[in-house]
Amino acid sequence: MTTKVSDEMLHLRRTGVRVVGAIAGLIGAILVVWGLIDGAPLIALSAALLVAAPVTFAVQRRSDPAARIVLAVTYPLLAGLLLAMASTTGWVIDMHMVFFAFLAVLAALADWRVIVVGTLVTAAHHLLLNFVAPAYVFPDGGNLARVVFHAVIVLIEAAVLIMLCRQFEALVRRLMEARAAQEALDAERHAEREGIAAEQRAVLASLSDRLGALAAGDLASQLDTPFPGEYEAARTMLNRTCAELDQLVGAVAQTAARVAAGAHELREASSDLASKSEQQTATIETVARTTGTMLRDIEADADLWAATRSTALEAKADADRGAEDINGAAEAMTRIEASSAKIGEMIAFIDTIAFQTNLLALNAGVEAARAGEAGKGFAVVAGEVRELAQRSAQSASAIKQLVADSKDEVALGVERVQQMVSLLASLVARFSEIAGQVDRITLGSQGTLDAVRQINGAMSLLDQAMQQNAAMAEQTSAASVELLRSANDLNGQIARFQRDEAAPARPALSHAA
Amino acid sequence: MRWSRSVKTEQAMIAFHGGAVLLSLVAAMVWPREGQAALMVPLGDRDLGTVLRWADSEQAQLLELDTATGRVIARVSSHQVLVSALASGIMPVAVSARGCGAGETP
Numbered sequence: 001m002t003t004k005v006s007d008e009m010l011h012l013r014r015t016g017v018r019v020v021g022a023i024a025g026l027i028g029a030i031l032v033v034w035g036l037i038d039g040a041p042l043i044a045l046s047a048a049l050l051v052a053a054p055v056t057f058a059v060q061r062r063s064d065p066a067a068r069i070v071l072a073v074t075y076p077l078l079a080g081l082l083l084a085m086a087s088t089t090g091w092v093i094d095m096h097m098v099f100f101a102f103l104a105v106l107a108a109l110a111d112w113r114v115i116v117v118g119t120l121v122t123a124a125h126h127l128l129l130n131f132v133a134p135a136y137v138f139p140d141g142g143n144l145a146r147v148v149f150h151a152v153i154v155l156i157e158a159a160v161l162i163m164l165c166r167q168f169e170a171l172v173r174r175l176m177e178a179r180a181a182q183e184a185l186d187a188e189r190h191a192e193r194e195g196i197a198a199e200q201r202a203v204l205a206s207l208s209d210r211l212g213a214l215a216a217g218d219l220a221s222q223l224d225t226p227f228p229g230e231y232e233a234a235r236t237m238l239n240r241t242c243a244e245l246d247q248l249v250g251a252v253a254q255t256a257a258r259v260a261a262g263a264h265e266l267r268e269a270s271s272d273l274a275s276k277s278e279q280q281t282a283t284i285e286t287v288a289r290t291t292g293t294m295l296r297d298i299e300a301d302a303d304l305w306a307a308t309r310s311t312a313l314e315a316k317a318d319a320d321r322g323a324e325d326i327n328g329a330a331e332a333m334t335r336i337e338a339s340s341a342k343i344g345e346m347i348a349f350i351d352t353i354a355f356q357t358n359l360l361a362l363n364a365g366v367e368a369a370r371a372g373e374a375g376k377g378f379a380v381v382a383g384e385v386r387e388l389a390q391r392s393a394q395s396a397s398a399i400k401q402l403v404a405d406s407k408d409e410v411a412l413g414v415e416r417v418q419q420m421v422s423l424l425a426s427l428v429a430r431f432s433e434i435a436g437q438v439d440r441i442t443l444g445s446q447g448t449l450d451a452v453r454q455i456n457g458a459m460s461l462l463d464q465a466m467q468q469n470a471a472m473a474e475q476t477s478a479a480s481v482e483l484l485r486s487a488n489d490l491n492g493q494i495a496r497f498q499r500d501e502a503a504p505a506r507p508a509l510s511h512a513a
Numbered sequence: 514m515r516w517s518r519s520v521k522t523e524q525a526m527i528a529f530h531g532g533a534v535l536l537s538l539v540a541a542m543v544w545p546r547e548g549q550a551a552l553m554v555p556l557g558d559r560d561l562g563t564v565l566r567w568a569d570s571e572q573a574q575l576l577e578l579d580t581a582t583g584r585v586i587a588r589v590s591s592h593q594v595l596v597s598a599l600a601s602g603i604m605p606v607a608v609s610a611r612g613c614g615a616g617e618t619p
Contacts, residue, residue, distance in 0.1 A: 039547050041592070046540040049533035053526055066523065070530055077534060080541035088546055129542055 008176050009110060009169065014063035016109040020071050021058025023105060024051045027078050034085050043081050050074055050081070068109050072117035075102040080125050096150075100157055110172070112165040119158035123151055203231040210238060219246040220500035246499050253494045260487035263480050270477035277470035284466050288459040295452045302445040309438035316431035323424040330417040333410055340407040347400040354393035361386030543606045545589045550576050551598075551605035553585045559602045561585065567601045 028051030035044030054074050057067040079098040086095040099122050106118045130147050210223050219242055227235040361382045368379030545551035553564045561583040568575055568587055571594050577586035586608055589595055598605050 039592075040540075042536075042540040042544050046533065046537040049529070050537045052533065053530040056526065066527065070527070073530075073534055077537040077541065081537055084541040084546075088548070125538075125542070128538070 008172055008179075010063050012110050012172065013068065014061050017054075017063050017067050017071065018058045018061060020075075020105055020108050021054040024071065024074055024078060025055040025058070027051070027082070028055070031078065031081050031085065035081075038085060038088070040085060043084055047078065047081050050077055065111075065113070068111050068114045069117055071109060072106055072114040073121050075106055076118055076121040076125055078102065079122070080129075099154070103154070103157055103161065107161045107165060110165055110168050112162040112169075115158050115161045115165060119154055122154055126150060126154075199228045199231065203227050203234065207234070207238065210242075214242060214245075217496040218498045219249055220498050243500075246497075249494055249497050250499055253491065253499075256487050256490040256494060260484055260491060263484035263487050267477055267480035267484055270473050270480050274470055274473035274477055277466055277473050281463065281466040281470055284459060284463045288456065288463050291452060291456045291459050295449065295456050298445060298449050298452050302442060302449055305438055305442045305445050309435055309442055312431055312435040312438050316428055316435055319424055319428040319431050323421060323428055326417055326420045326424050330414060330421055333414040333417050337407060337410040337414055340403050340410050344400060344403045344407060347396050347403050351393055351396035351400060354389045354396050357389035358386050358393060361389050545595065545605050545607035547589055547591055549589055550586050550608050551589045551595075552608045553587055553598060554604040554606055555583075556602045556604050563601060564603055567598060567603055571597055 028047045031047030032044040035041060035047065051074065053070050054067075057070065076099060079095075079102045082098050083092065083095045086092050103115065103118050103122065106114050126147060130144070206223055206225065206227070210221070213221060222239045222242065223235045226232055364382030365379050365386065368375030368377075368382050371378060553568070555561070555563050561580065564583075564585045567573070568585065571590075573587040573590065573594060575585060575587050577584065579585075587605075589605060595605050
């Protein structure tokens with residue numbers, strides 16, 4: 001700190017030497033000019049020689065004690081030379097002010113010793129003048145009391161200047177101490193900041209290296225060297241982040257691989273789906289055409305069934321009418337049967353008559369036989385009658401047989417008619433049933449027709465849907481190809497990273513993937 | 514070597530300034546100006562006669578003459594007078610002459 005104070009004082013005194021030396025040079029120049037003009041070459045020469053050293057010191061920017069003492073000696077002598085130059089004028093007393101002024105100028109050197117030397121030189125000059133040339137000091141005549149008075153004034157001024165210089169030195173010292181303290185504090189803060197900056201640089205260098213490696217794809221390496229203080233958390237966080245990023249990239253890699261595999265499978269499946277969709281579309285088109293054909297067939301069948309229903313109804317009506325006719329026939333047959341019965345009765349009556357006639361013929365023959373020859377004619381008639389009776393009986397029997405046969409036939413016919421009636425009734429019922437069934441079939445055909453129409457419409461829709469599915473399958477295939485390409489690109493991007501192979505992939509990402 | 518040369522230069526400078534100081538003291542206090550009165554002090558084995566002979570030869574105006582003490586005060590008319598006084602072994606010292614006001618040129 002003393003060195004700093006000295007440096008500061010040295011700077012101030014160097015500036016003071018420059019200023020005071022420059023003023024001395026100026027005064028010397030004035031004295032040279034004045035002395036040459038006023039016929040005082042020795043004073044001019046003396047002034048020139050006297051200011052040579054101070055000017056040189058000022059030019060050399062010196063501030064050492066020798067330079068200051070030289071200036072302290074020079075200035076009172078310059079004042080004395082001015083006083084000597086003024087001795088031929090009326091400004092001797094006024095020129096004494098220069099001593100005080102020059103003594104004050106010497107205070108610019110900030111050295112109390114300079115003031116002391118200047119005061120001593122001034123005092124010596126005045127004392128010498130008092131004895132050698134008192135007229136220079138006291139034009140009206142010198143005396144020791146006036147010298148003492150002047151000396152007291154000079155000493156007061158010198159004391160004040162010395163005190164000021166010392167206070168100035170103390171002030172500069174305190175200022176330097178404060179500045180030194182501030183500089184020490186600044187240095188301490190600077191050192192602290194430097195330390196922090198060094199730590200920050202080290203941390204930033206490590207982070208930069210690690211981030212550079214991370215940018216280059218290195219996910220596996222870690223920052224092993226601990227960071228100082230609070231930066232350790234950043235290192236830990238970066239390592240954890242890198243580890244998580246490593247796991248994330250691993251999971252992404254696995255996901256990308258699965259996506260690629262899935263995309264590959266999806267592409268194949270899409271291709272299969274597209275081809276199958278095309279096949280199914282073709283099949284559906286075929287089915288649609290078949291359904292259309294079937295619809296037209298079913299519509300034709302429905303028409304046919306309607307015609308069949310009409311036919312069945314007409315057949316039913318015909319059967320009804322036939323049943324009525326059959327019933328009429330049955331009634332006729334019944335009447336025929338009744339007539340046959342009556343014929344049979346009549347035939348039986350005829351047969352009875354023929355039997356009676358035969359008996360009568362027999363009796364007549366017997367009687368004619370008994371009547372002998374008389375009775376022969378009768379016997380012939382009786383024979384004829386008997387033959388007739390027999391023939392009638394035979395005829396009656398034949399008729400009876402025929403009637404019986406007829407009756408049987410009628411009975412059979414009635415039975416058949418009854419059967420026919422029953423059959424017709426059954427047939428009518430069947431026709432009715434058929435008509436009903438045809439109705440139901442017709443209704444069913446209508447429903448089937450509607451169903452087939454719906455199926456046809458559905459098949460059309462299905463055809464369109466299948467075509468759309470085929471298109472979508474094509475799009476899906478193209479998308480799967482793009483997805484596969486993207487997955488491969490992603491795998492290529494992920495391949496840039498250098499991973500810790502031992503690091504497990506993050507399960508959540510696997511789920512997410 | 515450089516330090517030694519610097520010290521010598523410094524000493525030469527101090528010596529030069531010392532000479533300048535002495536010359537200045539002389540010029541400021543004892544060297545008479547033209548027209549001023551000067552106490553003519555004989556140097557060495559010179560005596561009052563030497564001063565009087567010089568004053569006679571230079572036609573110097575004597576302002577004070579005290580034969581008892583050998584005190585001679587003469588007015589310096591020119592620098593040549595001062596040079597001739599020095600050449601004659603007489604040291605002129607500026608003084609204030611009686612009957613003359615300070616700074617006044619008689």
